[in-house]
Amino acid sequence: EAGVTQSPTHLIKTRGQQATLRCSPISGHTSVYWYQQALGLGLQFLLWYDEGEERNRGNFPPRFSGRQFPNYSSELNVNALELEDSALYLCASSRDRGNSNQPQHFGDGTRLSIL
Amino acid sequence: QKEVEQDPGPLSVPEGAIVSLNCTYSNSAFQYFMWYRQYSRKGPELLMYTYSSGNKEDGRFTAQVDKSSKYISLFIRDSQPSDSATYLCASGSGGYNKLIFGAGTRLAVHP
Numbered sequence: 001e002a003g004v005t006q007s008p009t010h011l012i013k014t015r016g017q018q019a020t021l022r023c024s025p026i027s028g029h030t031s032v033y034w035y036q037q038a039l040g041l042g043l044q045f046l047l048w049y050d051e052g053e054e055r056n057r058g059n060f061p062p063r064f065s066g067r068q069f070p071n072y073s074s075e076l077n078v079n080a081l082e083l084e085d086s087a088l089y090l091c092a093s094s095r096d097r098g099n100s101n102q103p104q105h106f107g108d109g110t111r112l113s114i115l
Numbered sequence: 116q117k118e119v120e121q122d123p124g125p126l127s128v129p130e131g132a133i134v135s136l137n138c139t140y141s142n143s144a145f146q147y148f149m150w151y152r153q154y155s156r157k158g159p160e161l162l163m164y165t166y167s168s169g170n171k172e173d174g175r176f177t178a179q180v181d182k183s184s185k186y187i188s189l190f191i192r193d194s195q196p197s198d199s200a201t202y203l204c205a206s207g208s209g210g211y212n213k214l215i216f217g218a219g220t221r222l223a224v225h226p
Contacts, residue, residue, distance in 0.1 A: 004158070035216075042218035043159075043203065056213070090158055103149060104214070106158035 002027065004107035006091050012113045013081050021076040021110045025093030031055075032074040033094075033104055034066060038087040046089075049074055078112070086114045118142055121204055121217030130226050134191040138204035138217045141185065145206040148180050149214065150189045153201045162202075163189070194224045 005024045013019050025032050034046040045058040049068035063079040072093075078085055088111050092104035121138045128134055136150075146167055151159035163178040165171045171178045179188040187204050201221050205214040 040218070043205075043216040045214075103161055103164045105161060106151070108156075108158040 004091055004093050004105055006089075006107040006110050008110060009108075010111045010113070012115060014115050015081055015083060017081050019078045019081060019085075019112055021078075021089050021091075021112070023074045023076070023091030023093075023107060025072050025074070025091075026105055029093035029095050029105075030072055031094045031104075032068055032072065033092040034074070034076050035090045035092065036060075036087045037090055037109070038084075043090065047076070081114050083114050086112060088112075116141055117217075118215045119204060119206055119217040121220055123218055123220060125221040125223055127223045127225065128194055130194060130196060130224055132194050132224070134194050134198070134222060134224075136189040136191070136202050136204075136220050136222070138187040138206075139185055140187065140206050140215075142206075142208060142215075143182075143185065144208040145185075145215075147207045147214065148178070148187050149205045150176075150178055150187075151203040151205065152198075153203060153219065155200075159203055196224050196226055199223050 007022045031050040033048050035043045036046055037043050046060055047066050048056040052068050066076040068074045088109040090106050090109045092106045094104045095102040119140045149164040150162040152162050153159045165178055168180045168182040175192045177190040201219040203219045204217045207214040
């Protein structure tokens with residue numbers, strides 16, 4: 001069974017640009033989560049999508065947005081990039097929604113570097 | 116105060132040692148507890164997950180939750196150099212999909 005896949009592996013942008021990160025969940029998983037892992041800060045929850053809808057959002061500005069497609073894959077968009085957006089962006093998926101008893105499984109992330 | 120606190124380490128042990136990794140949490144409503152292992156330049160890999168309190172064992176790994184003291188532990192027996200990684204604890208109250216992560220503890224097991 002293929003795991004969570006993310007693309008691209010690395011992304012280099014400059015301040016003010018926009019970035020799009022992509023995630024394909026494990027087959028059969030309907031929930032997709034996005035996290036930011038900045039150096040020394042641990043995993044910070046960004047967004048949770050399930051069945052195509054945004055279910056929860058972390059404490060990030062509106063320029064962080066995303067969507068989930070009918071095939072359950074997902075995009076994370078970051079507009080007006082700032083230097084502090086440089087981080088590893090991790091996608092995770094899980095099987096059920098709501099008060100799920102299924103744990104999250106992570107991809108290897110997209111490393112976003114802002115110059 | 117962070118909701119989930121974890122000593123960042125680094126923790127350095129000799130091969131074969133028993134490793135104890137610990138986290139504390141502040142929210143008494145937390146019922147879901149997880150441990151992930153993250154190698155350099157990789158995503159977190161699920162190690163163990165438990166609901167409520169008690170112990171759970173899987174091979175060389177034992178996860179322990181003490182809800183009275185709000186303490187989460189991961190024990191690694193017969194540690195190997197391949198166990199060298201960052202270990203992340205996580206907990207939450209609304210299911211495994213609403214988790215708060217600790218900052219991670221770096222572990223180095225030397226031959």
